[in-house]
Amino acid sequence: MRALLVALVGLALLAVCVPPARAQGGAVLVIHLDSEITSATVQYVEAAINAAESDGSPALVVRFDTPGGGLAETQEIQRLFLASRVPILGWVGPSGANSWSAGTFLLESTDYAAMAPYTVIGSAQPVELTPTGFQPVTDAKIINALVASLTETLSIHQRNQSLASSFIVNNVNLNADQALADTAIEGVASSTSELLQKADGFTLPANLTRASPAKPARLNLAGATLADFNRPAGVALYAVLSNPIVSGLLLLLGIYAIIFGLSAPGHGAEIAGIIMVILGVLGFGLSVNVVGIALLVLGIILLILEVKTHSFAVFGTSGIICIILGTIFLAPVGPPQFLISRDTQLVILAALLTPSTAFGVFLLFAVYKVLEVRRRKPVTGKLVGEDAEAVDPIPPNGRGYVRFQGELWQATASEAIEKGERVTIAAKEGVVLTVEKKAVPPSPMTPPVEGSQAT
CATH class of the missing domain: 2.40.50.140 (Nucleic acid-binding proteins)
Structure with a gap:
């Protein structure tokens, strides 16, 4: 039993430490910002930029169809765009898509901005949640700061700086033709393939090359292929758990479970509560890696307690769950080490999770047999x-x-x-x-x- 636990812990640590083989690539990666911009979006964008830089991609395409999102997260993504060695191409599409509010900030932060016909950008005035619902922010200090920030972003990319006040103060909206005429974007493209054709040969503005000297001065996209960036499994799980509703419920239920567990005999409720609280703090922007390591450490501690206390698999089962979640967060299937298909990612995850799952099944079977013996009436x-x-x-x-x-x-x-x-x-x-x-x-x-x- 102890040897099996040692082997399980070793496999879990090996799963997050082993250096994987590199995949071949070089295609233009495409990511999709098609929901609210949250801390999970930051993780997604950062993973895609790392993958593009590691694989030598000639560019990264960001496809926008978003209602906006958090200001802090938006500014962090803007910094990622500017620091990227790979040119960032922004495209609002397909037709019918919109990139409002924070989405407009991010589109104007890309190195080459384009829109599909019949798409809209604008309405960038911030809002806040009040007892009466969402209300526009009118504080001059905040508005002026945002206008100044967007003005500098437009200046770096040598676009129409007067649009900053129009977008934020007047909530102006522009379709593709209007945005092109007002120098808010560089082109109109019906598809990502057309986007590459129009962006090929584009010379980055002098202000941009001074602000981000690591970027190439000219876009060379002739003959480039497109490939969707596969969101790593840990980032996908993080996107679910970092949702404010999900994280809030996990925190509340975790706290109640801990209180119930401490006031009642047994160990199950308080352990489940601790796990839920650890997962719930993801909603506050805590790093995926930090949470993954915390879950692995908690899982190892619980498995050791199972050996020492014989809690009828309460500690053991909880430990297995923690190790499985930690493995998903830390599994080496994401960039920059990997640039692989979703199917391959799932195969690797299945291989890493098989030992933990098998041990969990064995543990539950052993507990079942013990309970069966205990229920048997002695002669x-x-x-x-x-x-x-x-x-x-x-x-x-x-x-x-x-x-x-x-x-x-x-x-x-x-x-x-x-x-x-x-x-x-x-x-x-x-x-x-x-x-x-x-x-x-x-x-x-x-x-x-x-x-x-x-x-």
Whole structure:
């Protein structure tokens, strides 16, 4: 049992430390910002940029169809765009898509911005949640700061700086043709393929090359192929758990579970509560790696406690769950080490999770067999006269425990019995056995030799 636990822990650590093989690539990666911009979006964009840089991609296409999102997350993505060594191409599409509010900030932060026909950008005035619902932010300090920030972004890319005030103060909206005429974008493209054709040969503005000297001065996209970036499994799980509703519920339920567990016997509720609280803090922007390591460490501690305390798999099962979640967060299937298909990612994850899953199934089966034995009614009529073994010293007229056919019974005796001594069951009263020392059989006497005389 202990050897199996050591092997499981070793496999979990190996899963997050082994250096994987590199995949071949070089295509223009495409990512999709098609929901609210959250901390999970930051993780997604950062993973894609790392993959593009590691694989030598000539560019990264960001496809926008978003209602906006958090200001802090938006600014962090803007910094990622500017620091990227790979040119960032922004495209609002397909037709019917929109990139409002924070989406407009991000589109204007890309190195080459384009829109599909019949798409819209704008309405960038920030809003805040009040007791009466969402209300526009009118504080001059905040508005002026955002206008100045967007103005500088437009200046870096040598676009129309007057649009900053129009987007934020007046909530102006522009379609593709209007955005192109007002120098908010560089082109109109119906598809990502057309986007590459129009962006090929584009010379980055001088302001941009000064602000981000690591970028190439000219886009070279002739003959480039497109490939969707596969969101790593850990980032995908993080996107679900970092949702404010999900993380809030996990935190509340985790706190209640801990309170219930501490006020009631057993270990299940408080352990489940701790796991839920760890997962719930993802909603506050905590790093995926930090949470993954915390889950692995908690899982190892719980498995050690299972060996030491025999909690009928409460610790063990919880430990397995923690290790599985930690493995998903930290599994080496994401960039920059990997640039592989979703199917291949799932195969690797399945291989890494198989040992933990198999051990969990074994643990549950073992607990089932133990409970099955405990539910079995003993045949009391066969107890009397049977042999048992003392597992505790039993003082005269005191009590201790004996083992009979693998089960522990409370026992009493009229004489002192040492630990490990064989005893005989003399009687049973309720759940207490009366035992006595096992009689030692007499030594066989040697028969006299025929013809001999007694002296």
